[in-house]
Amino acid sequence: MAVTMTLDPIEQLNEDEKRKYIKGKKLGEGTYANVYLGHSRQDPSQLVAIKKIKVQQQYQDGMAPDAVRELKYLRELHHPNIISLLSVFSSKDQNLNLVLEYLPLGDLEMLIRDVDRVRYGAGDIKAWMGMLTRAVWFCHDNFVLHRDIKPNNLLIAADGEVKLADFGLARSFADPGRRMTANVITRWYRPPELLFGARHYGGAADIWSVGMVFAELIIRAPFLAGNTEVEQISLICKHIGTPTEDNWPGVTRLREYTVPSEVVPVWGKEAYMGRFGAVGADGVDLLVRTVALDPKKRITAREMLEHRWWRTDPKPTRKEDLPRKSGGGAEEKMGADLKRRNGILEDEANNSNSRGAKVARKLDFGQGK
Amino acid sequence: MATEDARYRQTSQYELWSFSPTQLADMREKTNAAARARIAERLSSLPALSNNTSTPASSVNTPDPDGASAPALPEFLTAAEEAQLVTFFTSELLRAGDHAEMTDEIKATAAAFFRRFYVTNSIMTYPPQEMLIVALFFGCKAEGSFVSISDFVKTFGKDNPEEVLAGEFLLCQGLRFAIDVKHPFRALRGALMELAALPDVDRARLGAAETRAREILRFSPLITDAYFHYTPSQIMLAALSLADRGLAERLITETFHHVTPPPDSGADTPSASGTDAPSSKKPTARSGEDKAQIIGCHLRDKVLGTIEACRDMLAKELPERREHWTNKAVIKAQITPLRKKLNKCRDPERWNLVELQRARRQQAAKKADSEDGDPDDRGEAGNSLQSDAAVFGDPLTASARDTKRRKVLSNGKGLDDPFGGPL
């Protein structure tokens, strides 16, 4: 005999939540999760990204740590420079679905690496750094360590705003006495204290990563790109300076302390001016403070925001005017461009042909007088 | 409004899991009623109870002397009885956590999870003994401690990783995916720090108060509904008040005397009555910071009143009551009968978590039009689809569902008690 099926109230709530969004095409696939484009049922113009966390074959112990962390921290952190978690629901097959805001313009890494087609200047770097710093500051102000800051995790919204994403390695600040793992943060962006195996650290670890991103924005290539931990340490020693008891008391007693035998003294600001001078003396000053070897001496996120660099010229570019990735978006833009732009005459420096050609075009009034 | 409060209001704990007592009671009532109705349906539709044509609605809670096997339905738990059992099992949960030597935060988070889960789910639907282990397991994860499931179950001398895993997602869903629980432990430290900075406080007194307050916090708020009705700050002060009333009151008075105006304007702070201009003469006492604003008395009193109410709630379940909840005589008299009753009115379909999860996964896999085309997903077939209905699944016919359901149940596991006799 047919029986009416019913849902538990909590299942109903989940169902209601799920119904709010309509899932569309797959945007990306990974071992950890699949991401789909979607939109709000009520307002189809509100686009979302639905991240469906896959059941992990390798991880046999239920919900994966990344999923738990993302869920926990994204839900509590609300900030314009941190990716928004709009909703959570479970799918029929008991998989977790995170509904995130849709960030269509790729990530900062794409912009940095596309050297040929994307140009940006000091004002742009300042704008991006401002957004990143605010995101990190907000995390720390809420006592959360991100522990995976890198250009790849800085996504760009349609209006140009940069948002920190991927909280899969995040955790709350530890209470004194509680040990944390040192095996976090992607190697190129990992601070020396973690490379040396410190089990008690703080926001300074994230700040180091921010400094690495800063450097990468300027030179448009990863600043310290080691293939192994040992190599990473030696790169730090070479380009920043060797950590010693003089510049970092206690460092030699960290569990995994090991440095190349040739001791390089810590470089002063002047040494960075050559390579990073594009952001000005103030910018370099800020950069140098983020890569202080001793985490106690490293600048904090709050102090970063209070640094004078943000107030000197050039001003941070407005987000609408920030450079965008070439490719997809550029196509539509180009289409529009071909239609307009017949009034501008180039400076005399240009060849006379184009100058003449444009003028001739302008003279041709079909309707006109 | 105070900046601290504004921030607290943004937490999921406040948004999703804070209620007024009336609301909470209401929800429990409704959950109970819903569960009864549904279980009645399911029980009466089982093949074992064949020619039973009595409609589910009418037979709710009809007392039946014979019990489950007769065509009539069993006696269901009332909401009050459910609450009693939940409290008992919360105590069991804390004991298990103590036994496993978990941290205060993990135990507290697990207890909060457990209580939250049974607000919107009935204890008749999902087995509390299993769920408390699941809550402990998931509590570890939520607090950043990721243990392997096999190690975990070994701690409890058990051997059922599958069961725990089966309940994990269910628990997460029951929590509405809000897994960040804010506790009063660190707040207690903060309070002590503030008090210690006052000029004329006895250190020994502080130490004693902290010890007692902490002990209270480890038990009383978790066993009661305090987390639903009060903020961690209030709970902490209530516990401190129970430990040493004078200190708690001192702290509150200090706080509401010394309120620095927020940087933008002094108008925000609820200092309705007579505020001193921020630029007034420097006070002679202390450190020369501006103790400019004096909060209207009514706010301070309201805070005091709230803390007093919380204090009363906690006072009903002081740590000494741990003994009560493990007392064999008490258990035999109050808890065992309820558990017997529970055994008879369990939800036949949901009680076995492992089977439930398996069935759900199977069903999801069998659906021709699945949500996405991931061959990677366990058991999922199908390709990506655009249309709404297709994405979220067309309604299957009822009969198809029934057949599947009956297959699950006819395993025989549904009805029998897979957990052996009552404890």
Place this chain on the structure above:
Amino acid sequence: MSRKPSSGLPAISSEDMCPVCKTIRYLNKDMEFLINPECYHSMCSNCVNRLFNDGPNQCPYAGCHRTLRRKGFRSAFFGDLSVEREVDIRRRVAAVFNQAEDDFETLRDYNNYLQMVEDLTFDLVSGSDAARRAAEATLQQWEAEHRADIERNRKAGREADEQSRRRLAAEREAARQRRVEALREAEEEKRERARSREAELDSLAKGEVVSAGGPAGGAQQRVQLKRRGQAAVNAAAASAAGTGAAAAAADVGRLSIRGLKEKKAPAPEGPYDPFGGMDFVPSRYKLHDGLSHPAIDKYKADPGHITGGYNFDDYTARALYEAFAGLAVFVEDEKEVGIGLSAGEVATISAGMIAVGDKMELD
């Protein structure tokens, strides 16, 4: 369009004699004529050097009393100097009035804008003296007022040019590829045909039957289809590029250009707030160095904590925050009133039983 010819300046490109020094080309084979946009009087480069190298001087043409400088002289692009003059004027105007079609709401607005610009230009080129001066003044004024906009438009224009240049280059490249591809395919075809003919002959020799056309025909067809397909793809791409952008126009009244799209002018920014308005400042407590707790202090001396950069102030800040966060949040009141969990949600949760028909039994 009819217009009286302007100042009747002589064309010089065929002129072999400099009107100033009367030198003829026979004497100076590479004689080059320069003009100065002040008065568009042309003379040979020798004269220019002779007359103006030592500083500004009067134009040598009879009746023209303008003071000219060496710097201003350049070679004319057009033979007809009146055209040259007009072109210069147009260039100047276009540098100032450089709005694009996109910037206007409707096509009519844009056309009106163009009309206004053209009127202005006409006045400058061939208006009476009074009209010319007025137009000149208008131009200056406009430029002064809209410097920022002009700059922006110019930048955008440059970008657009770059885009289109790149686009063209890409297309040219694609075309080249196609040609290469086509050549290759033609080669392939030929070879195929040759091969199949061989095969046919072989099989005939062996006595098998071979369908006419066979593989060669198939290959040919495939190539045709491919080419046609490619052509279709290109056509699609080209037309996609040509889809109209938002048309626009300006309703031109005087100097005000109506119908311009709302350019969000940057709101007058207040003092720069590094925290973007999201800073948290404690209101119930103050953080200072005197805050400590024995249980914490014992770790302050632990080298593991110190060296790793563990921050004890963070812990203190957190402890204090948690001690006071939510102190005056009255859950019962606020939830009853409806802040937080919406009434709807409460109802849904409480409602419990929802018969959803045959949907989702085991969901």
